[in-house]
Amino acid sequence: MNQFTVDAARSLPGPRWLAERRTAAAERFAAAEPPTTAAEEWRYSAIADFDLSSYRLANGVGAAGATAQSGAGTIGFGADALAAVVVDVVDGRVVAIDGNETLASGTFVGSLTEAAGGEELLGSVSDGASDYFTVLNDAFAPAPLVVDVPAGAIVEGVIVVRHHAGDAGAASFPRLVVRVGRGAQATVLDVQHSSGPALVVPVVELDVAQAGRLGYLNLQQHDRRAWQIAAHTARVERDASLVAASVALGGGYARTRADTRLVGRGASGDLLSVYFGAGDQILDFRTYQDHAAPDTTSNLLYKGAVGDSARSVYTGMIRVRPDARGTNAYQTNRNLKLSDDAWAESVPNLEIENNDVRCSHASAVGPVDPDQVFYLESRGVPTPVAERLIVAGFFDEVIDELPVRSVTDGVRQALSMKLNQMLSHAQ
Amino acid sequence: MSTLVIEGLRASVAGREILTGVDLEVGAGEVHAVMGPNGSGKSTLAHVIAGRHGYDVSEGSVRLDGTELLGLPAWRRAEAGLFLAMQYPTEVPGVSLLDMLTESVCTVEGAAVADRMLEEADRIGFDERFLSRPVNVDLSGGERKRNEALQLGVLKPAFAVVDELDSGLDVDALRFVGDRIEDATEHDGLGVLAITHSSRVFDHLRPDAVHVFAGGRIQESGTSKLAEELEAEGYERWTGALPKPESEATPFTDPFGDPFADLLD
Numbered sequence: 067m068n069q070f071t072v073d074a075a076r077s078l079p080g081p082r083w084l085a086e087r088r089t090a091a092a093e094r095f096a097a098a099e100p101p102t103t104a105a106e107e108w109r110y111s112a113i114a115d116f117d118l119s120s121y122r123l124a125n126g127v128g129a130a131g132a133t134a135q136s137g138a139g140t141i142g143f144g145a146d147a148l149a150a151v152v153v154d155v156v157d158g159r160v161v162a163i164d165g166n167e168t169l170a171s172g173t174f175v176g177s178l179t180e181a182a183g184g185e186e187l188l189g190s191v192s193d194g195a196s197d198y199f200t201v202l203n204d205a206f207a208p209a210p211l212v213v214d215v216p217a218g219a220i221v222e223g224v225i226v227v228r229h230h231a232g233d234a235g236a237a238s239f240p241r242l243v244v245r246v247g248r249g250a251q252a253t254v255l256d257v258q259h260s261s262g263p264a265l266v267v268p269v270v271e272l273d274v275a276q277a278g279r280l281g282y283l284n285l286q287q288h289d290r291r292a293w294q295i296a297a298h299t300a301r302v303e304r305d306a307s308l309v310a311a312s313v314a315l316g317g318g319y320a321r322t323r324a325d326t327r328l329v330g331r332g333a334s335g336d337l338l339s340v341y342f343g344a345g346d347q348i349l350d351f352r353t354y355q356d357h358a359a360p361d362t363t364s365n366l367l368y369k370g371a372v373g374d375s376a377r378s379v380y381t382g383m384i385r386v387r388p389d390a391r392g393t394n395a396y397q398t399n400r401n402l403k404l405s406d407d408a409w410a411e412s413v414p415n416l417e418i419e420n421n422d423v424r425c426s427h428a429s430a431v432g433p434v435d436p437d438q439v440f441y442l443e444s445r446g447v448p449t450p451v452a453e454r455l456i457v458a459g460f461f462d463e464v465i466d467e468l469p470v471r472s473v474t475d476g477v478r479q480a481l482s483m484k485l486n487q488m489l490s491h492a493q
Numbered sequence: 494m495s496t497l498v499i500e501g502l503r504a505s506v507a508g509r510e511i512l513t514g515v516d517l518e519v520g521a522g523e524v525h526a527v528m529g530p531n532g533s534g535k536s537t538l539a540h541v542i543a544g545r546h547g548y549d550v551s552e553g554s555v556r557l558d559g560t561e562l563l564g565l566p567a568w569r570r571a572e573a574g575l576f577l578a579m580q581y582p583t584e585v586p587g588v589s590l591l592d593m594l595t596e597s598v599c600t601v602e603g604a605a606v607a608d609r610m611l612e613e614a615d616r617i618g619f620d621e622r623f624l625s626r627p628v629n630v631d632l633s634g635g636e637r638k639r640n641e642a643l644q645l646g647v648l649k650p651a652f653a654v655v656d657e658l659d660s661g662l663d664v665d666a667l668r669f670v671g672d673r674i675e676d677a678t679e680h681d682g683l684g685v686l687a688i689t690h691s692s693r694v695f696d697h698l699r700p701d702a703v704h705v706f707a708g709g710r711i712q713e714s715g716t717s718k719l720a721e722e723l724e725a726e727g728y729e730r731w732t733g734a735l736p737k738p739e740s741e742a743t744p745f746t747d748p749f750g751d752p753f754a755d756l757l758d
Binding site: 436437438440441442443444445446447448449451452455456458459460461462463 | 543544545546566567568570571572576577579582583584585586587588592593594596597598599600627628644648
């Protein structure tokens with residue numbers, strides 16, 4: 067029995083404008099055909115195994131008493147003192163906000179329906195990139211969360227949002243909207259976690275106004291039985307800069323679509339990811355670097371590894387629109403294949419409509435370089451240790467650039483634990 | 494004291510026999526030079542001794558102090574006391590020299606390995622900044638060779654195979670690196686098998702014996718006088734007697750050898 071009905075969307079709590087928005091989205095969703103692998107953007111995905119009707123709509127009953135603590139023990143985010151605020155979200159509903167008053171004056175972190183101008187904010191970035199799953203989120207996100215940093219405000223610490231999918235067998239729809247005002251600065255850490263079978267369809271909107279600076283890090287640590295289909299959409303305005311990064315470790319099938327639109331002259335985006343699939347995980351990434359204004363710069367570096375029989379897919383598009391002269395756009399995707407049964411696909415694309423640009427893309431899929439392993443071995447480093455050092459070193463280039471410094475040690479440890487488990491299985 | 498004994502060593506790459514029966518014995522504290530023209534298989538000898546993948550060893554043995562090295566993984570050979578100073582040391586992005594040497598089973602210093610590295614770096618004029626940087630990444634040819642000598646100093650092997658010590662080295666660097674290895678032979682009893690195509694390296698690393706290598710085996714052995722003869726006459730005397738390769742066959746190129754070997758002549 068499909069619970070994802072127009073009535074179910076309409077009856078979610080919230081003000082009237084939100085109910086109307088959800089209803090409209092649910093109606094669109096009801097009329098839409100689910101994607102299939104026949105469509106190019108789902109070609110290498112696991113969408114053929116997707117069955118929405120096998121999930122319940124997370125009802126939020128569990129959320130009332132729960133906290134996201136169960137998700138906190140995975141990758142720590144360093145000293146809690148570094149966090150300006152910690153928001154715990156369970157099944158898409160905010161259950162706790164800690165530290166709000168320590169934020170720079172005027173910065174609001176909380177329910178979008180309580181924020182000034184929330185109605186205009188919701189969908190203001192993602193509506194330009196809607197698809198089957200963002201519409202599903204539009205219809206069923208129970209409690210959109212907003213981080214609203216007013217013009218000129220500088221948030222010193224990290225704004226931490228911990229999402230936990232706690233309702234086993236349910237689908238949940240976290241929604242996070244981050245707006246950084248003119249000349250403002252903030253850093254957001256978005257943790258995605260689950261502890262059982264679940265469908266999680268998060269939508270993240272990042273809006274960086276003129277001369278603003280935003281660092282955003284998504285830590286994906288879902289349960290191996292969970293599916294995630296995420297959309298991260300960003301808009302970067304004049305002279306503003308965004309560093310958007312993801313660390314993807316969990317999920318049975320975890321897909322993240324990341325769209326970055328550089329809409330103002332001089333806007334820049336550094337787009338980073340490390341991902342590591344083991345067992346039979348499938349990690350799937352689609353990126354879109356959209357240059358819509360002159361003198362914009364995007365620099366994408368995605369590095370991943372797959373072992374056991376895991377798979378990864380990277381598909382990237384750089385688009386330079388006709389008036390985006392002076393664009394610098396770079397896209398690099400490198401993959402390590404750590405076992406014979408692992409599989410990685412890398413598909414870079416360029417669509418350039420202006421001549422005055424500098425663009426490059428590079429992609430690679432291959433095993434750990436046997437020459438590098440031999441070099442270390444010939445110095446007396448045992449083979450598995452040599453492989454571990456080289457794989458860790460492969461990821462370091464990205465980890466060193468993550469916008470949240472306090473998590474880098476935790477990320478290294480999590481990667482090395484996963485690698486150790488994999489290497490010990492292999493032997 | 495350490496002795497390296499090679500007996501009847503035959504090895505092939507992709508079905509083609511490159512080492513055709515190598516016999517050699519090098520004692521502790523001795524320096525033996527193996528000299529031969531490009532394509533003679535002398536780099537293959539270095540790689541087969543060190544245990545690089547990609548070679549089929551069909552016959553023979555390589556023993557270090559009685560331990561049979563053939564069949565052991567490369568790191569076990571290092572553990573047994575062997576060191577390979579490469580002709581073109583590999584870049585290893587993301588792995589620092591300190592981490593590599595700390596993880597080596599040959600390192601006995603433990604936490605003091607960083608101090609030993611500083612000491613050795615100072616001794617051979619290796620920039621300390623390179624110690625915490627990824628191994629060989631963005632280093633010049635000369636810096637990479639100093640790095641090899643530094644590692645030899647820290648790891649203190651019983652025996653070193655030194656492949657084309659002078660390639661990429663300027664005169665000063667050759668002096669530092671050559672003297673460092675020579676010193677280890679005198680004070681630590683290091684045995685050295687120095688593979689080289691020219692006698693330039695002998696100014697600093699004095700050979701106790703010189704072997705002419707051609708056609709995949711040692712053709713003649715002698716003292717450093719032999720090297721002088723080679724310098725004057727070339728290898729024609731030994732290569733001339735070898736069976737000519739079939740006209741269609743391409744000369745053998747070691748897959749891990751110098752990619753620019755053809756340009757060096």
